[in-house]
Structure formats: structure tokens, C-alpha cells
Amino acid sequence: MSRYERVEIALGERAYPILIGPGLLNDATTLSDCIAARDLLIVTNEVVAPLYLATLEAALKGRRVHSLILPDGEQHKTLASLATIVDALVDARLNRDAAVVALGGGVIGDMAGFAAACYQRGIDYIQVPTTLLAQVDSSVGGKTAVNHPLAKNMIGAFHQPRCVLADTRTLASLPDREYSAGLAEVVKYGLIRDAAFFGWLEDRAEALLARDDAAVATAVRRSCEIKAEVVGIDEREQGLRAILNLGHTFGHAIETASGYGNWLHGEAVAAGMVVAADMSERLGWLQAPERARAVQLLKRMRLPVEPPKIGASRARELMGMDKKVLGGKLRLVLMRQLGEADVVSDYDAGVLDATLRAHFD
């Protein structure tokens, strides 16, 4: 087990470990130790299945393993796909002691996790994230959901996995664009909570882009630790946890306006973080050189740093439907300084307007 980085997510009776490292999927002993259930449904997609499904099934031999291969893409993160997963659970006659294994990226994790949350009002699930975004984002927090045609993640549940098994070698098969989208979230953790980690990312940017084993494992571990720290303080997203959404409110507007799947989530978040950083600077909180460092690092990670020109009023409208609206007042995640984000609703509304016009018009 010592071959892997390990993060313990402390949530009382729902505590669980995250194991991170190269080759984990081929390590039948560790997988078997981490997965208790005898009856399993592996939920994956048509891109991931040819790469890793047989390996995972082989590691779980001796169990009753069923599998379900869904189409790939955020556009399939729907109630209809949830119904398909539930159908597979019922068809396999799986009971409350069965578990769902999510093998894939964030979309698979969100849907399979939500199916596990709902099926018979909640069964176990295990995450085997195969994208960088899923390894650093979906692994911690217990958020599961599907999309509504008008808004992302509108239908879901908080449901913690039993364990997360993040094989960093699976990232080798990611397209560059998807890998960079994952790096957007890694950069986010530095921006919101850890200036030193942000500096480390600046130093190790080339190694990360080259998918160096050690650099990747460290980045994933530190990202999970930061998210765990924030979630541990605020599991049900009442306050602090919202800082994890830096760039996401603007980003959701970008994703929704463009149609799900045209902008990758991480790409929209990257552009959204630039908008948030600019607004933070306009409010006099973030210094210009700090904003420039954020933009520069995102660019080096090969990420877009400007939203599409969907119009400020359309952006505002799409942000208004976001879950972060409380009592009609739009809360925003902004930056006090590099390494410190805050959730604010007492900002000058004119500054928001000016920011939206500058980036979306």
C-alpha cells in the first residue's frame, strides 16, 4: 500500500480513503482490499471501457461483477441515463449490500454516484476516476448529480463513496485538451487556499504537462487534501465550501450558453476564474501582478483565458439560475489575494456589470 499516496477523508462514519498512484488499476490485491461488496455494477463509458474495464474486472474476479457501458459525454448526464443505470441494477437483481463502481471521468462518477445514492435509497459506491478532473475534483465532497436541460447538476444528492482509487497512469490515455481541463481545477486549489502550492505549480508546470508520475501524484494528492480540508469544514455547502466554486458561476454560464460538451468543464472554469480574478482586481482586492500570474499559469497549462462573447445580459441570466443564488442575491466567489478566496454578496453590483461587459460583450 505504501506505493501510493493516500488521503484520508475524515467524515465520521462516512470516512473513506483516497489512494493515488501509478499502476493502481493493475494492483489486484489493493483493489480487492478496498472493495468490500461481493456484488458489483461497474458503470463506465464507451471510451473508457476498451481501455480499463477488462483490467478492473480481472482484478475483481471471484465477485459477481456486472458492467454497464454508457455513451460518452456530458450531454448524456441526464435523468434518462440515471434510469438506465437503475435498470441495470434491477436487472442484475442487486440488493442493498451491492455496490456501484464508477470507472471513468466526472460525468460517470456523478451519474453512477447519484444512481448509488438513489437505488433502494442508497447503496455503496466506489470511484475509480480516470481523468485528472475526476481525480482532483469528484473524488472529494460526495456531490453526485445529473443535469437538467436548463441547468447543470440540478438533480442530485450528497453521497460519499466508500473509497476512491485514482490510478494516475490512466491519465496517459487522456487527450491533451481534457488533461489541461483537469489542470484548471488543480490551479484553482492553489488560487483559493494555498499560495505555496500555486508557486509549486508554476515551478512544475512543464513536468505536469509531460504527465510526470511523481509530479502528477503530488498534484492530485495536494488537490484532494485542500478540497478535503474545505469540505471537512463545511460538508453540506452552507458557507466556506462555496470557495471551491471559484470560476464556476461564470463557467456554468459559459457551458450552458455553449451547450453542454462544447466547452469542457475545466476550460469553462479556467475562463471563469479569469473573470473572477478580474472582478476581484476591479474591487481592489487582488493585485494586478497576482491576477497576471493566475492568467499566465492557466495559459501555460494550455487553457482558454477568455469566455466566448455570449453577451453580458445572457451571461447574467444564466448565472441567475445557478445554485449559488441565495434569497435572490447572487453570491460570488472572489479572491482576496493569491491563495485566498471568499464568498461575497456585498459587492458593488456595478462592478459585476462592468466585469461581465468586459468579458462577455
Place this chain on the structure above:
Amino acid sequence: MSRYERVEIALGERAYPILIGPGLLNDATTLSDCIAARDLLIVTNEVVAPLYLATLEAALKGRRVHSLILPDGEQHKTLASLATIVDALVDARLNRDAAVVALGGGVIGDMAGFAAACYQRGIDYIQVPTTLLAQVDSSVGGKTAVNHPLAKNMIGAFHQPRCVLADTRTLASLPDREYSAGLAEVVKYGLIRDAAFFGWLEDRAEALLARDDAAVATAVRRSCEIKAEVVGIDEREQGLRAILNLGHTFGHAIETASGYGNWLHGEAVAAGMVVAADMSERLGWLQAPERARAVQLLKRMRLPVEPPKIGASRARELMGMDKKVLGGKLRLVLMRQLGEADVVSDYDAGVLDATLRAHFD
């Protein structure tokens, strides 16, 4: 407030009150005190809406109240109806501080509660149960769900309401058959946990059938208290709580085989309790006169006391898909004596077979 019976459901930070009594729906002051949210979606059905929707809306004037009227019937307790409720929430642009109000019977309560559990990963909901079954069963326990074509309540969540407002006068509009179906669950509470209450029901059977205000309010209160006591010990249905399912495993087989909606839930439970009582007697636990009293009281409540002849093997198959199967072994709720139920899996399988043959063949 003293005009109403009141049961406090103690669940820590998710504690909530149940108010029970005649005329509650017309009591704008009490309703307004109990419902905190400013933005509400009332979910009801086409049978209940003409009777009570305007009254409830009038009591809530000053709030932003939306309403959604669904078709009536268990056959509509589906993921498709869940999607319809979520669409209504999104269309009304309701946020996390909004609440869903379930106005109707158990089907409406289960669906609206599940929609509230899922929408934005969980918003508040308030139950206004208008059937006896919903007042004594759905008011306590936090179970929400929709059905799968192959099994009831397969997709759901545990989600506690903020409060339950049970106007016993609404029971006046119930068809006799549905009212009796509710009495099946009332009898159940006596059978599983309170022989004295069972005796009181024998004494007050005629008053209950006549829907006498005081008798009904007492029966609802005592039923809620017993359920709360059991759920309080075992909120997540790990053990004791399963005794609330007396008659339900056999009953689910009846409902599923007959197609949802042909047997009322309470009717299936009544016949299922008779099967459970017979098996308990065959095992030497329940005495013959006790079983006879149970059958007799159910008959007086105008309930069916024999299942349809769907065949023992079909019944067994349908029971096998039930959520109460754990590790492949079928757990059953049986009766140690009048007023005491138990969850058992170490029964003689031959006795189950003989019981199923006696009642289903």
C-alpha cells in the same frame, strides 16, 4: 396551537413537528407559522387540487406560491413524474431556500419529497397529507421514492420534512375503500408495538369507521408516535425499523403482481399481515386466538384478509426482489405475539413455503 395534537419527531438537527387535527388547513395562522420559506411549489394531484388547493394557497398569501397538479395514482409515481416536478421547480426559478409542499396522499408525498431531496441536492419540504395512509405512514420516517417498473420505491432518498400538517377533516373526502386502506396501517402499529393500542382500536372501530374527529385524531397521533419511536431508534433502516414493514413484503408481491394501483397499498398490507400472522402462528410464535383477533379487526375495518391467487412461486419471486433481502437471505417481519413484531431470517424455509402455498396457490 393547542387545538391540535402534536408529535415531535426528534432527529437532532432534522427534528420537526407533526400537527394533527380537524380544520388545520383553514387555520392560516398556524400554517403560516409552520412554513418558513417565501418561495413555494405546492405539488398536488387532480383529485386533491379541487378540494384543498385554493384553501392552502389562500392561507399562504403573501408568499410566492407556485403549484403543480399531477395525475392521480400510484402508476404515476415514476421518474417521469419526478422530472415533471423538477421542471416546475426550474421553470419557477426556485432556489435552495425554496420549499416543496406536498398536498395529497402518500404518492404525492413520496414524489414531492424525493424531488425536494434531489433538487439542487436537497431543499426543504412540508407535508400536508390528505389521506389516512399518508397521515399515519408517510408523515414519519423521511422515506421518499418513485417506483421502478419492476419494483416499488426502488429509486429514492431519506429526506426529512420541515413539518407535517395533518388536517383530519380532509379524511372526510376520502372514498371508503381508501380510508379503510389507511386503517390497515393503523392496525399495523398496534400489532407490531402496542397491544393496548390494538385493544383501543377494537373498542373504537365503529367510531373510526364513522370518522369521528376525536377518534381519528387519537389514532393518527398514536400511530405517528409509534412510528417515530421505531424510526428514532433506527433512522436508516438497519434493523428494528424493518418491523414497520409487517405485511409489506407479502404485500409488495401482491401489489406488483396485480399491477400498481389495482390493490391499494393498505389493502395489500392487510392481506400481507394476515399471511405474516399465519406464518408466525405456524412457527409457534403467535397464538391462534391472537391471529384471529388480527384477522377479525382487519375485517371489521373492511379490509381484504386474503391475497389474490397469484401462485406461491410467483409470490416468492416477487418477494425476492424486495429491498429487505440482505446478502441473498430473505428477511421477514413476523410476530412474536400481539404487539410485538421481529425481523427474522433464521426461520424454517419449509414453513415459508407452506405459508405461501396456503395463501397464494
